[in-house]
Amino acid sequence: MRYNKIRKMDIADGPGVRVSIFMQGCTFNCKNCFNPGTHDFCGGQEFTQDTINRVLELCENDNISGLSILGGEPMHPTNLEGTTKLAKAFKEKFPNKNIWAWTGFKFDEYLKDKDVSKYLDVIVDGQYVDELHNPKLKWCGSENQRVIDVQKSLEENKVVLFK
Numbered sequence: 001m002r003y004n005k006i007r008k009m010d011i012a013d014g015p016g017v018r019v020s021i022f023m024q025g026c027t028f029n030c031k032n033c034f035n036p037g038t039h040d041f042c043g044g045q046e047f048t049q050d051t052i053n054r055v056l057e058l059c060e061n062d063n064i065s066g067l068s069i070l071g072g073e074p075m076h077p078t079n080l081e082g083t084t085k086l087a088k089a090f091k092e093k094f095p096n097k098n099i100w101a102w103t104g105f106k107f108d109e110y111l112k113d114k115d116v117s118k119y120l121d122v123i124v125d126g127q128y129v130d131e132l133h134n135p136k137l138k139w140c141g142s143e144n145q146r147v148i149d150v151q152k153s154l155e156e157n158k159v160v161l162f163k
């Protein structure tokens with residue numbers, strides 16, 4: 001598994017000031033994808049335990065409210081194990097900070113039964129659809145995408161949107 005980049009202070013991807021990591025590799029090929037440089041599974045850099053340690057270290061800063069996981073596609077089967085490992089390590093170390101993740105997969109069709117969901121606070125799900133692009137959306141690129149409260153959705157066994 002590989003990743004594209006880490007941002008030490010990100011104010012665009014989720015609430016507050018965050019650390020973000022962009023995983024490498026995506027097969028969805030959405031029209032006018034915002035991040036085409038992340039599609040090739042051979043690009044970027046190797047994702048290792050050192051990468052996880054580096055992210056955790058950056059998150060120790062009190063000004064950092066959480067971790068954002070984007071891509072590429074962090075939930076693609078190639079990347080899911082590493083994404084889960086990172087999310088688990090983060091939540092164990094920072095139970096009071098939150099994790100947001102962006103994925104082209106649907107939460108209720110693919111992700112709700114995956115281990116990674118145990119550790120995520122919010123998932124923005126669904127592929128980017130250029131025809132439904134709306135620049136006024138806060139955390140999404142297109143109107144079909146949903147901002148989901150993961151833990152409430154698991155508790156209630158239905159998709160609950162984040163408020």
Ligand code: SF4
Nearest residue numbers: 026029030033072104
């Ligand atoms: S899922 Fe995300 S990274 Fe993949 S093609 Fe679509 S917009 Fe781009």
